[in-house]
Amino acid sequence: MKSKTYKALVAEEKAGEFVQSVKKLNTTDLPENDVLIRVHYSSLNYKDALSATGHKGVTKHYPFTPGIDAAGVVEESKDERFQAGDKVIVTSYDLGMNTPGGFGQYISVPGDWIVPLPGGLTLKESMMIGTSGLTAGIGVEKILGQQVKRKSGSVLVTGATGAVGSFGVALFSHLGYEVTAATGKMDQTGLLKDLGAAEVIHRDNVTRIENKPMLSSKWVAALDTVGGKMLDAVLRQTSHNGVVACCGNVLGHELHTNIYPFILRGVSLMGIDSGITLMRDRIRIWKKLSKDWKPGNLEKFCREEPLENLPGEIGRIQNGEQVGKVLVHL
Structure with a gap:
């Protein structure tokens, strides 16, 4: 894996409390998996808030980058199913739980976790769904x-x-x-x-x-x-x-x-x-969501936020104040 510096939201414990901040990391610190993906969009989920605030039932080791959703472009691949430049989606499995997640500009994941972006969806729209x-x-x-x-x-x-x-x-x-x-x-x-x-x-x-x-x-x-x-x-x-x-x-x-x-x-x-839906079922549902099941009003229940705003949004979701979906633009 080539060495690349990238930006990520990192959750860590300081003085007995868990805090989140945006830091510069290096791709060489990511796990050695088959596919390196440059993340364009993610989205905020309740499980991300748990991970970001030290819930050991979700994430065992810190510092850590949460984000159970990611959509982006393959940058490097040892898996013959995926080539550099392919647009892809990764959701759930261990992403954002104990494998560094979509709140970083790069993720490294097994090919078995990846769904090719179906025609009819942009990367942004896929994370408006997430x-x-x-x-x-x-x-x-x-x-x-x-x-x-x-x-x-x-x-x-x-x-x-x-x-x-x-x-x-x-x-x-x-x-x-x-x-x-x-x-x-x-x-x-x-x-x-x-x-x-x-x-x-x-x-x-x-x-x-x-x-x-x-x-x-x-x-x-x-x-x-x-x-x-x-x-x-x-x-x-x-x-x-x-x-x-x-x-x-x-x-x-x-x-x-x-x-x-x-x-x-x-x-x-x-x-x-x-989280454990079979890949064949994921692909079938994503195809439906890209065609006949794609609502025409996705923007009505999504707000786009940068990484820097996520600590405040994590607090909102924990307090039950979140309305709709937070789209994260990386």
């Missing part, structure tokens, strides 16, 4: 696979102003579904309507319910990004043969519910983990 959009896309595909019809009722999206939720609202709407967006940020109603939500409700309207095994049906499907008591409430209000796809644990990792929605209404509960 892991959060891929996660939403996996959930949408699971729901559509259960034959949920467009005119059969509304689809609920919880945590609707978050990165996964906002993309889910836009994607379901783009595909012709009536979307109900649940959020604690009712001041963002205008944004959610712009993304395509037919109705915006306060999250309490979902969770403040009678303590009954099942409740009146309100939606035919749901994309839940919250978990905990929200997921329980969503299941109990999903209609016959409905489907719920879940990917979040903001309200906790435990699910206390009952069996009746499953055995009396035939409700399906489907999990999403974009």
